[in-house]
Amino acid sequence: MTDKDLITRLDDRLDQLVNIDMGERGVEHLFEAARGIEGRSLVGVAADALMAVPEGGTVLLTTGSVSRAWITPELGENDGPSGAAAIARALVLGRNATCVMLCEETLLPAIRNTCQAAGLFPVTLEQAVIARADKSLATIVMLPYSIEDKGGKAQAIQMLDDLQPDLLFSTERVGRNEFGVYHSMRGIDYGMGRARVDFLFDLALERGIPVVAVGDGGNEIGMGKVADHVAAHVPYGDICQCGCGGGIGAVTSCDVLVTAACSNWGCTAIAAAMAVRAGNAKLLHTPEREALLLDTMVTNGLINSTHGIVDDSVDGFPRASHLAVAELCRTIVSRAL
Ligand SMILES: [Zn+2]
Numbered sequence: 614m615t616d617k618d619l620i621t622r623l624d625d626r627l628d629q630l631v632n633i634d635m636g637e638r639g640v641e642h643l644f645e646a647a648r649g650i651e652g653r654s655l656v657g658v659a660a661d662a663l664m665a666v667p668e669g670g671t672v673l674l675t676t677g678s679v680s681r682a683w684i685t686p687e688l689g690e691n692d693g694p695s696g697a698a699a700i701a702r703a704l705v706l707g708r709n710a711t712c713v714m715l716c717e718e719t720l721l722p723a724i725r726n727t728c729q730a731a732g733l734f735p736v737t738l739e740q741a742v743i744a745r746a747d748k749s750l751a752t753i754v755m756l757p758y759s760i761e762d763k764g765g766k767a768q769a770i771q772m773l774d775d776l777q778p779d780l781l782f783s784t785e786r787v788g789r790n791e792f793g794v795y796h797s798m799r800g801i802d803y804g805m806g807r808a809r810v811d812f813l814f815d816l817a818l819e820r821g822i823p824v825v826a827v828g829d830g831g832n833e834i835g836m837g838k839v840a841d842h843v844a845a846h847v848p849y850g851d852i853c854q855c856g857c858g859g860g861i862g863a864v865t866s867c868d869v870l871v872t873a874a875c876s877n878w879g880c881t882a883i884a885a886a887m888a889v890r891a892g893n894a895k896l897l898h899t900p901e902r903e904a905l906l907l908d909t910m911v912t913n914g915l916i917n918s919t920h921g922i923v924d925d926s927v928d929g930f931p932r933a934s935h936l937a938v939a940e941l942c943r944t945i946v947s948r949a950l
Contacts, residue, residue: 619949620889624657626945627882631656631873631938636928638798640829642846644872646839655871656879659825660886662780662869663700666708669745670779673772673817674701675758675786675810675834677716677724679803680918686760686806689720691915692928693785695906696827696880697724698731698753699898700782703884705733705751707891711741713776717808718757723913728753730909731902738776758808762793765809769816781817784827785876786810788834788863790853796861798830800849810834811865818866826867827879829928837866875928878938885942889949897943897950900936907932 632644644655651658666672676697680690697714704710712733716724725735733753736744744750759765772778787795787803788811795804811834817824826835831843831850843850843862850860873879881898888896907925916922919929927935 624654627656628654631878631882635874639846640874646842647870656882656886659869659871659883662825664890666779669709671711672780673713673778674782675715676784677720679807680916682803682805686719689915690918691910692876694724694727696784696877698728699880699884702731703887703896707896713754715758725755726913758810765812769813780823782825783834786834787832788865790859792857792859794857796853800854802855814865824867825869827871827876829876832861834865835867835870836863838870881939881942885946889946894950900939903939
């Protein structure tokens with residue numbers, strides 16, 4: 614029995630765990646479709662791609678969903694940030710990567726503080742280069758992204774030219790549909806005040822830069838890869854409620870799509886698979902850290918979008934569920950660590 618066989622089995626268990634459709638949102642269909650395309654564990658393929666980032670490389674990450682855009686752009690949801698922070702942490706510890714997190718200016722403080730609670734000190738790009746050279750500090754670079762279509766396209770060119778990233782990562786980040794509309798899971802247009810970061814991902818794919826994306830609904834960046842299945846199996850996947858004539862499915866695709874019942878769980882599983890590959894338990898997203906991040910997200914006003922209230926439930930799943938998923942991911946990979 615080779616180590617590779619063991620890793621394959623662990624990857625499959627992580628995949629299965631986070632794709633149990635506890636939210637009744639149709640994710641099992643998307644999971645099956647993505648698994649069919651990939652032919653093996655989605656979590657495993659994502660971890661391979663992330664661990665293939667060269668030592669000292671650069672990764673652009675995005676997350677953040679303006680949750681009630683028609684009320685205020687200052688309000689973000691709490692699915693996304695803790696998962697993105699967990700992946701950034703694993704990339705910094707496992708690859709000494711420079712991680713640049715992109716989101717709306719309005720959500721930047723909350724996501725920055727979530728990353729900091731994951732162990733990453735917010736610095737400028739210049740400071741991150743110094744920290745990378747002597748490995749003296751785990752850092753995160755936070756940059757705002759344009760909320761206009763035109764600005765989003767221009768910033769995409771400038772960012773890829775200037776930063777020359779080795780990989781792009783997205784989790785729980787809504788992308789536009791074929792008519793350029795950004796939809797909620799209820800099929801409503803809520804694009805106002807929302808970063809047009811999907812244009813960056815489209816350009817990265819055009820340029821052949823690897824893109825890993827995590828989603829739980831069908832309206833996120835990366836779901837273009839299983840567009841037909843979003844249309845067929847997700848509520849409002851075929852036709853929205855806003856009258857644009859399309860469904861909620863995001864057009865932006867990816868190289869590796871990880872589905873999960875809750876996007877944060879997908880990230881927790883990927884971090885566990887990265888820990889196995891690095892042979893380093895520090896890359897794990899532990900229940901203890903998840904608890905800290907849930908508290909931090911409450912303190913920073915990120916919302917449990919299912920219930921429309923600031924609390925430590927995410928996507929309507931109670932706090933204990935998130936700690937349990939982190940614990941089970943740790944248990945699954947413990948035989949290899
Ligand atoms: Zn629409």
